Amino acid sequence: MPYFGSEEMVKELKRALSNPNVQADRLRYKNYITKVIRYMTQGLDVSALFMDMVKASATVDIAQKKLVYLYMCTYASDKPDLALLAINTLRKDCADPNPMVRGLALRNMCNFRMPGMTEYIEQPIVAGLRDKASYVRRVAVLGCAKMHSLQPNTDIDGTIVNELYALLRDPDPVVVVNCLRALEEILKDEGGVVINKPIAHHLLNRMKDLDSWAQSEVLTFLLRYRPRSDDELFDILSLLDSFLQSAHAHVAVATLRLFLQLASAHPAVQADALLCTSAPLLATCGAASRELRFAGLCHVQQVMRSQPGLFGTHYKRFFCGYSEPTYIKFRKMEILVELVNDENVALVLEELRSYCTDVSPELAQAAIAAIGRIAQTYSEKCLDILTGLLALKQDHITSAVIQMFRDLVWFCPQSTAAVCQTVEACVDSPQDSEGKQALLWLLGEHGDQISSAPYVMEGYIDGLKTELSSAVKMELLTASVKMFLCRPAETQDMLGRLLHYCIEEESDVCVRDRALLCYRLLQRGVEETRKVVTGPKSDPSMSVLTGRQEEPISQWASTFNTLGPLSGCDLCPQTAVISAADQPSSSAEKELLPESTDVTLSSPDDTEEEISLSLGPPLSHETFEKMWLDLEILQRQTMGFPRPRTALDTLQAALQLVKIQTLAFTPGATVPWKAYIYTRSTGTLILAELLQGDQHAPGIDESLVVSVKQQPVNQHAIRGFVSILKGVLGDVW
Amino acid sequence: MAASAIFILDLKGKVLICRNYMGNVNINEIDNFMPIMMKREEDADLSPVVIHGSTHFLWIKHSNLYLVAITKKNTNAALVYSFLYKLVEVFTEYFKSLEEESIRDNFVTVYELMDEVMDFGFPQTTDSKILLEYITQRGHKLEVGAPRPPATVTNAVSWRSEGIKYRKNEVFMDVIESVNLLVSATGSVLRSEILGCIKLKVVLSGMPELRLGLNDKVLFEITGREKSKSVELEDVKFHQCVRLSRFENDRTISFIPPDGESELMSYRLNTTVKPLIWIESVIEKFSHSRVEIKVKARSQFKSRSTANNVSILVPVPSDADSPKFKTTTGQAKWVPEKSAVEWNIKSFPGGKEFMMRAHFGLPSVESDVLEAKRPITVKFEIPYFTVSGIQVRYLKIIAKSGYQALPWVRYITQSGDYQLRTN
DSSP states (O other): OOOTTHHHHHHHHHHHHHOHHHHHSHHHHHHHHHHHHHHHHTTOOOGGGHHHHHHHTSOSBHHHHHHHHHHHHHHTTTOHHHHHHHHHHHHHHTTOSSHHHHHHHHHHHHHOOOTTOHHHHHHHHHHHHTOSSHHHHHHHHHHHHHHHHHSTTSOOOHHHHHHHHHHTTOSSHHHHHHHHHHHHHHTGGGTSOOOOHHHHHHHHHHGGGSOHHHHHHHHHHHTTOOOSSHHHHHHHHHHHGGGGGOSSHHHHHHHHHHHHHHTTTOHHHHHHHHHHHHHHHHHHHTOSSHHHHHHHHHHHHHHHHHOTTTTGGGGGGGSOOTTOOHHHHHHHHHHHHHHOOTTTHHHHHHHHHHHTTOSSHHHHHHHHHHHHHHHTTSHHHHHHHHHHHHTTOOHHHHHHHHHHHHHHHHHOGGGHHHHHHHHHHOOOOOOSHHHHHHHHHHHHHTGGGOTTHHHHHHHHHHTGGGOOOHHHHHHHHHHHHHHHHHOHHHHHHHHHHHHHHHHHTOOOHHHHHHHHHHHHHHHTOHHHHHHHHOOOSSOGGGSSOOSOOOOOTHHHHTTTTSSGGGGOTTHHHHHHHHHHHOGGGHHHHHTTSOOOHHHHHHOGGGGGSOOOOBOOSOOOHHHHHHHHHHSOOOEEEEOSSOOOOSOHHHHHHHHHHTTOEEEEEOOTTOSSEEEEEEEEETTEEEEEEEEESOTTOGGGTTSEEEEEEEESOOHHHHHHHHHHHHHHHHHHO | OOOSEEEEEETTOOEEEEEESSSOSOGGGGGGHHHHHHHHHHTTOOOSEEEETTEEEEEEEETTEEEEEEESSOOOHHHHHHHHHHHHHHHHHHHSSOSHHHHHHTHHHHHHHHHHHEETTEEOOOOHHHHHHHOOSSOOBSTTTOOOOOHHHHOSSTTSOSOOOOSSOEEEEEEEEEEEEEEOTTSOEEEEEEEEEEEEEEEOOSSOEEEEEEOBHHHHHHTTOTTSOOBOOEEEEEOTTBOHHHHHHHOOEEEOOOSEEEEEEEEEEOOOOOOSEEEEEEEEEETTTEEEEEEEEEEOSOTTOEEEEEEEEEEOOTTOEEEEEEESSSEEEEEGGGTEEEEEEEEEETTOEEEEEEEEEOOSSOOSSOOOOOOEEEEEEEETOOSSOOOEEEEEEEOTTOOOOEEEEEEEEEEEEEEEOOO
């Protein structure tokens, strides 16, 4: 690759491109252009050729045009002044009779990411929104979103938003979905696109025309919609029913999520939906693509948190294949552990047992851990297997088994005797620090039942100088003290040596402190030490372990079908912590949080933030009236000053400025004076009435009273709205 | 789903193709991808989602390429993976095989395609049949019929263009069933399932309407023909052309087919069938001297059917040498790069049993590396036969112009993931 002398090469290309002979020979010319793109792809800076490439865009060859456009999009942000030269060609192409060329030009023009682009692209975009060809409309709709992302801080253009809302009725399904996508981007700060009843029902009816990508996205958008009545809810659910069994895994899962959320008040419906999707989910777990299989498994895990029994009979589908990657095997093992019941325990254990001897030590250890977890319910069978594994004399296996023994003794005290016997018989000692700690804990805690315990421990004390891990040393100290309490005669001498070494020669402060602590404790007398050191030998709260508690579906439904379950269940809390600690990047992090309004409602630190209002699609008088009658007044407040004495259209304009739409008001100085206004904020619709001279409250005649209604309820938004309104009225007055 | 950018990388992580769709990520973010992958691979902690800061990399690997999508949103992961696989499918359709070489050779077309399949991070037209109509690998000149967006892009029937014409009208239908089997080392069947699909090759003019009749159990129950032989299909999935409402109402499969090749439907059967080819094996390893392998293969289907191209792959230790074979039929050979013996039987009639013995030498110095216990895998195909017993009862072709068309139906059963574990 010509990394060296790349300047030379650029010069040569420049010469060639500007050579009239080359320009005349279309094929040669195109070959040079292809060459430029090839170098660009390889990461070479060929931006110096910008002028020549702009010239090359005036061609009749579509493929060449595309190449040049690609080049221009790549370098536009570096060479904004030169890029402006290309705009004329692009704008001319936007009016080409061929829709393909129009779409292409418009798309690429919108892809120029440089400041000041908006003024050139606005007109072609608006024209594109009304183009006959749906191909161009698709491009234009997304162009609106691109235009907004170029200048994220400017005001939202109400006409474009309205136009996009209108295009939701476009006959072309991709245009419809692109509209949703674009509105979502443009209205991002206001909680995204508003899904009201007509839009929701329109989308539901169009579902079957959409391709699978669009279906899946529309389903996600519909999560925002709350049906008014149970009848409506069930209508929606029956429309969506067939999508639960969709051939595309992502559609089936998205439908399930919508079902779970819509039917949150109907557990029976949720359970039915889960049952319905269990087949497609299982099919995904056996998908040909490993990534999809992985995603399927992660989602099965989530479902099992609430319905552990759902996949019980299908446990064999979670047996690992030989060639599967480890990340799939790990998940499958986790699922198998959860699926164990009286009928299948023998087969599952046999299967897990065969993984314990896998060549990958990580996998083998995970399999042993899985058996260890099953042992908490079926201890006898598992103990046999674990004991059998010790005979293999593999370091990593021995270590994992000993760790499992420790956990088992802690959770199921009834297996202590058997474990102690096995540990006694085990000649191999673990080599890694986790295994050593586990063994030492067992020796210390149950030294009275393991006759060889002091001698094993002595080996560790003698090898102290070569021990690197301070955790092992600390465990050794504790274990020795415990051992001393139950078998003083055999331990006294070595405990002395151990304490001496740790206090006098150890460099690690923590170990030394622990040793000093033990030493002082022993000085206080044996009884005192016993009181401090010996605690309960098992976890009493865990004595009856009958499988995991079933969680309510709402626990996980909000992260279902997102990246959350795939990157470990701790993703969401983790990112929340990061965003709190690290303000600058918080907006990016917040996008990872589940998109549910509940989160914004419950998080206390949100109240400090400004809320923002938006206009959204206009409301008709009829709808307003109907909603006003249906809803309850949530807040009534006096403004503390009479109505502004300015002309009413000034007031209307002032309200419009802060994105509050005026629906109607009484003219002139009539008393009582009324005005109806509405606005939208973070996914809710706020309706309000301004009233002066209320006959029911004659005392406060002069002051303006505001009554607020809202759907859905969001107190935080109301507070914001009232304070904004107060500000405006105050200013005008 | 909003994928901010999509990259195609070679195995070393060098960018071959990059397309920054949204402009909200720095293109250099991709430089973090490979180091993280290497580290996680070392820790045996690889996962298809890689996180770096607020950037999420979702990747798949295809031959010697990585396809990586970057996203900053908490998107639907299954959707992104499906899209990446769709991309692979589209590229494969165009370049026959998708690998580093074909990407380098066709990068112009690759860019063109990436421009069409996604815009601003959202999937647009991904159907390769439609794309093939307006993105070709030959350059187009405007004056000689420049490509226009095909009618299908906007059509109500988005999977078929209008005005298709053939001289001879035919439909070829393949019913293919693949058998997945997993048998434990002790010889008990752990998993056995049949994945079936019906593939179409349509050579028909105009907008014909097709109706397909199967011996579907549910349909037979509706029509009161319970005595006839029928099959119970599970997990039936159709191509988008099939009218689902009609299927739900009266189990009729009616559709306007896509032109050319497509998969009409797929189904799954969980019924326990006798494994079609049963293998019994004894692998005796005498350390430092030799390995003796005895494999017995039995065909457990009716003798009027015959399995073709049966290939049985038996694992041997990687340090084995000097092979000796004896077979009752077929050829056995040692494949050192796979550390296995491949026993090929051209034709294996039903109800027969064959034997193979192999003998290998082992070096006297043993390596410390523990060897994985690999399973025996079997490949085969049985023509004119379906395990499930599914049958095409009729395929009606109704064309407005009233031409005569011939339907052809073939059945085949083949091995899928067919594994028998060894001791």
